[in-house]
Amino acid sequence: MSEKKKPLTDEEIQQVLDRINDKLKTAAMKRDSITGRTITIVNSETTKRSGGIMVSKADDIESDYLGTFYSYEEFIEALTTFLSEKETSMSGTFHKKEKLKIDQDAVDTAIEEFTSLFVEKIERERKEGKRQPNGDFYTVSRKDKGSSEEKTSGGLITPKGMPVKEGQYIDEQTAKQIAREGIVSEPSSPPTIPPESDKEPTNEQEKDEEKKPAPVLVQKTMKSTFKRKKISKELKDKLMRIAKRAVTVLLIPLVALALKGCPIITDNGKIPIIQPQPPEIAQVDENYIPEDDIIVDETQTNEEEPINLEIGDIVEMHDGDRYDHNSQASDDISGEIGANPYREAGDYTVDVIAILDSETNEIIATTQEENANLDDLLLSNGLSREDIESGKIKVRYNVSEGKNADLDRSEAAGWVTYDEDTYQDKGNVIEDMLNENIEKTEEGGLQL
Amino acid sequence: MILEEGDVITLDANGKDYLVIKTIEYNNENYYYMMTVKKPVEISIIKLAKNEQGQEIIVTVTDQHELEKIMKLTAKKNI
Numbered sequence: 001m002s003e004k005k006k007p008l009t010d011e012e013i014q015q016v017l018d019r020i021n022d023k024l025k026t027a028a029m030k031r032d033s034i035t036g037r038t039i040t041i042v043n044s045e046t047t048k049r050s051g052g053i054m055v056s057k058a059d060d061i062e063s064d065y066l067g068t069f070y071s072y073e074e075f076i077e078a079l080t081t082f083l084s085e086k087e088t089s090m091s092g093t094f095h096k097k098e099k100l101k102i103d104q105d106a107v108d109t110a111i112e113e114f115t116s117l118f119v120e121k122i123e124r125e126r127k128e129g130k131r132q133p134n135g136d137f138y139t140v141s142r143k144d145k146g147s148s149e150e151k152t153s154g155g156l157i158t159p160k161g162m163p164v165k166e167g168q169y170i171d172e173q174t175a176k177q178i179a180r181e182g183i184v185s186e187p188s189s190p191p192t193i194p195p196e197s198d199k200e201p202t203n204e205q206e207k208d209e210e211k212k213p214a215p216v217l218v219q220k221t222m223k224s225t226f227k228r229k230k231i232s233k234e235l236k237d238k239l240m241r242i243a244k245r246a247v248t249v250l251l252i253p254l255v256a257l258a259l260k261g262c263p264i265i266t267d268n269g270k271i272p273i274i275q276p277q278p279p280e281i282a283q284v285d286e287n288y289i290p291e292d293d294i295i296v297d298e299t300q301t302n303e304e305e306p307i308n309l310e311i312g313d314i315v316e317m318h319d320g321d322r323y324d325h326n327s328q329a330s331d332d333i334s335g336e337i338g339a340n341p342y343r344e345a346g347d348y349t350v351d352v353i354a355i356l357d358s359e360t361n362e363i364i365a366t367t368q369e370e371n372a373n374l375d376d377l378l379l380s381n382g383l384s385r386e387d388i389e390s391g392k393i394k395v396r397y398n399v400s401e402g403k404n405a406d407l408d409r410s411e412a413a414g415w416v417t418y419d420e421d422t423y424q425d426k427g428n429v430i431e432d433m434l435n436e437n438i439e440k441t442e443e444g445g446l447q448l
Numbered sequence: 449m450i451l452e453e454g455d456v457i458t459l460d461a462n463g464k465d466y467l468v469i470k471t472i473e474y475n476n477e478n479y480y481y482m483m484t485v486k487k488p489v490e491i492s493i494i495k496l497a498k499n500e501q502g503q504e505i506i507v508t509v510t511d512q513h514e515l516e517k518i519m520k521l522t523a524k525k526n527i
Contacts, residue, residue, distance in 0.1 A: 224461030
C-alpha cells in the first residue's frame with residue numbers, strides 16, 4: 001500500500017457496499033441453510049468451482065454481512081478490496097466509512113474466524129472423504145491486528161498421479177518445485193494445513209493427539225453414488241419391520257460391544273465374530289472371514305447382552321403367538337395372535353412390565369414409567385436375571401396398539417409371557433425374511 | 449436426498465442393495481446405519497455427501513471420535 005489513493009467519495013463507498021451486497025445476494029441464492037456447512041459455488045460463465053462456508057457466530061460480530069454465506073474466494077476478495085480501500089482512504093474519511101457499519105476489528109476478527117473455520121472444515125471433510133483431493137492450489141490471506149501487512153500462506157491438495165501421497169497437503173514451495181522439476185520425494189514440510197503450517201503444535205493439539213481414542217469401529221472406506229429403490233408400501237412396511245428387528249438383534253449388541261471396548265473391525269465390510277473375552281483382552285480374529293452366514297456370535301449376545309425391553313419398545317407379534325387376555329395373574333392362554341381382528345399380527349408397544357412369582361402368580365412389581373426397563377425393575381426389587389432363569393420369577397409385558405397398527409387396538413392386546421428363547425426365535429425372523437426377500441427377488445416377484 | 453429407515457439403496461460401487469436400519473442425527477448431520485439386504489450381513493455407518501460433480505454419495509464414517517459419538521447416541525436412545 002505504498003501508493004495512496006484519494007479518499008473515497010460517498011458514491012464510491014456506496015459502490016463498495018453495493019459490490020459486497022451483490023456478492024451476498026449471489027452467494028445467498030446458492031447457500032446452504034446450515035451454518036458452518038461448506039458448499040460449492042460454480043461460476044456459470046467460467047464453470048470455475050469454489051468452496052464456501054457459512055460463517056457462524058455472526059451475532060458476536062458487529063457487522064451486517066458476516067453472519068451469512070460467502071464463498072471463500074469472494075469473501076477474501078471482497079474484504080481485501082474493502083480493506084485496501086479503507087486503508088488508503090482512512091484519513092479524513094473514516095467517519096464516512098462508519099456508515100458501512102463495519103469496523104476494522106470486526107473485519108480482522110471475521111477474517112481470522114473465517115480462515116480458522118474454513119481450514120477446520122476442509123480438514124474435517126477431507127478426513128470424512130467429502131472433499132476430493134483435486135489438486136487445487138489455494139491461499140489463505142490474513143492480517144494481524146494492528147498490522148497492515150497481509151500474510152499469505154498456501155498449499156496444494158495433491159491430486160492423483162502426483163509423486164506424493166494423494167490428498168496430502170504440501171506447502172507452496174514444494175508444490176512449485178515438484179511442478180518444475182518433477183521431484184519424486186516426500187514433501188519438504190509435514191502435511192499440515194495452512195495457515196497453521198508455520199506454527200509449532202499447541203498444547204491443545206498435543207492433548208488432542210493424546211486423547212485420540214482406540215478404534216471403536218474400523219470401517220472400510222467407501223464412497224459411492226447410489227440409487228434409491230422404488231418399493232411398494234407393503235414391502236416398505238416389511239422392510240421397516242426387518243430394520244427394527246435388525247436394530248434389536250444385531251445393532252444393539254454390536255454397539256454395546258464396541259462401546260465396551262471390544263474393537264469391531266469391519267475390514268472387507270464384514271463383521272467378524274468376536275471371541276467372548278473380557279473387553280480389556282478382547283481380540284478380533286482378523287483372519288476369520290465369514291462367508292455365508294449371519295455373522296453374529298449369538299451365544300455372546302445372549303450371555304452378555306440379554307434383551308432388556310423397556311416401556312415404549314415395539315415388539316413384533318406373529319400369527320400363533322400366545323397371549324393372556326388382560327389378566328396378568330392368569331396362566332390361562334385365552335387367545336392366539338391372528339385369531340381375532342383386534343389381535344392381528346404386527347407391531348405392539350410395551351406399556352407395562354410386570355414381575356410375577358412363578359409359583360403363586362402373585363405380582364411382585366410392575367412399572368409403566370417411561371423408559372423403565374426390565375433390568376431396572378429387577379434391580380429395584382432385589383431380583384436378577386438369574387431369578388428368571390431359575391424359574392423363581394417370570395416376567396410379563398402388557399402390550400398395546402403398535403405404531404403401525406391399521407386396526408383400532410383401543411383395548412390392550414393382553415399379556416404375553418416373556419420367554420427369551422421365544423424372543424430369540426423371533427429374532428431369527430430377520431434371517432428368514434432376508435432369505436425370503438432373496439428368494440422373492442430371484443423370482444422377480446418383488447421390486448427389490 | 450434424505451434417507452429414511454426402511455429405505456433400500458443400491459450402491460453403484462458394488463451393485464449391492466442396502467437397507468437403512470437406523471438414522472441418528474448428530475451435530476446437524478444425519479448418520480445412517482445400513483445393512484446389506486442379502487447375505488453376508490454387512491453393517492456400515494454412513495452419511496451423505498456430494499462428489500465433485502455435485503452428485504449425492506454415501507461415505508462411510510471413519511473418524512473414530514465421530515463413530516464413538518454416533519454409537520453412544522445410538523446406545524443412549526436405546527434404539
